[in-house]
Amino acid sequence: MVLLASGTPVPVECGPNAKYKLTPEALEAAITPNTKWLLLNSPSNPTGAAYTKDELRGLADVLLRHPQVWVMTDDMYEHLVYDDFEYFTIAQVEPALYDRTLTVNGVSKAYAMTGWRIGYAGGPEKLITAMRKVISQTTSNPCSISQWAAVEALNGTQDFLPERRAAYQKRRDMVVAGLNAAEGLTCPTPEGAFYVYPSCAGVIGKTSPSGKVIETDKDFAAELLEQEKVAIVFGEAFGLSPAFRVSYATSTEALQEALTRIQRFCANLS
Numbered sequence: 001m002v003l004l005a006s007g008t009p010v011p012v013e014c015g016p017n018a019k020y021k022l023t024p025e026a027l028e029a030a031i032t033p034n035t036k037w038l039l040l041n042s043p044s045n046p047t048g049a050a051y052t053k054d055e056l057r058g059l060a061d062v063l064l065r066h067p068q069v070w071v072m073t074d075d076m077y078e079h080l081v082y083d084d085f086e087y088f089t090i091a092q093v094e095p096a097l098y099d100r101t102l103t104v105n106g107v108s109k110a111y112a113m114t115g116w117r118i119g120y121a122g123g124p125e126k127l128i129t130a131m132r133k134v135i136s137q138t139t140s141n142p143c144s145i146s147q148w149a150a151v152e153a154l155n156g157t158q159d160f161l162p163e164r165r166a167a168y169q170k171r172r173d174m175v176v177a178g179l180n181a182a183e184g185l186t187c188p189t190p191e192g193a194f195y196v197y198p199s200c201a202g203v204i205g206k207t208s209p210s211g212k213v214i215e216t217d218k219d220f221a222a223e224l225l226e227q228e229k230v231a232i233v234f235g236e237a238f239g240l241s242p243a244f245r246v247s248y249a250t251s252t253e254a255l256q257e258a259l260t261r262i263q264r265f266c267a268n269l270s
């Protein structure tokens with residue numbers, strides 16, 4: 001997206017030691033006079049990591065020192081947070097950033113309306129007006145039927161959200177435990193979304209019964225798909241290896257079966 005807009009993307013590594021989160025120090029070090037935007041996503045796809053109020057405070061303090069930097073926050077998974085995690089978004093934590101924040105959300109995840117193709121954003125009027133022009137002349141506008149469905153989702157009862165959250169939390173806990181029980185995998189427990197991002201460092205260099213040596217997370221994903229018909233996304237696709245993403249947005253039964261197969265696959269590596 002940044003390249004399409006003729007920008008230069010500057011990925012900042014947010015590894016497992018930082019719980020897959022951007023630290024104020026890393027943000028400060030990445031900012032130059034040319035920096036235009038910080039793209040933030042909490043809870044995150046692919047790691048499930050979500051920023052606490054204090055962590056957002058730390059990032060906001062850095063941004064206050066760099067008035068040329070705007071922030072786009074992708075809050076798509078705001079309703080999918082677990083345990084006692086309390087959700088905050090950056091403009092709420094630091095209202096002084098309000099005039100340079102674009103807050104993005106959608107109905108795809110919490111409302112399971114992926115196919116309706118509705119995302120929305122709140123931000124300074126000048127920016128929204130420009131966005132409207134670009135969208136209108138490129139992809140054109142979302143259909144009115146989908147817009148009304150999204151209005152109903154957002155204005156209608158939200159009663160089902162706690163139930164949905166509880167179901168996801170149960171699946172997250174099951175998936176984290178099942179992956180940690182697999183030889184060579186280490187899976188941290190994320191705060192939100194419906195993904196986990198385990199490290200597969202412990203299987204790199206091992207050999208599959210087919211004779212294939214697992215040299216990268218891409219090899220791990222390909223061999224797991226080949227041998228056990230379990231689909232994951234390898235970490236290289238997200239820029240952080242050796243690891244992979246598991247989505248637990250599926251039934252408990254399917255997840256249990258997948259975990260059994262992943263454990264068997266790992267146990268059969270030598």
Ligand SMILES: Cc1ncc(COP(=O)(O)O)c(C=O)c1O
Binds near residue numbers: 114
């Ligand atoms: C963080 C995040 N933002 C936005 C989207 C886009 O969702 P959609 O294209 O369904 O609106 C996704 C989808 O995976 C996502 O994970």
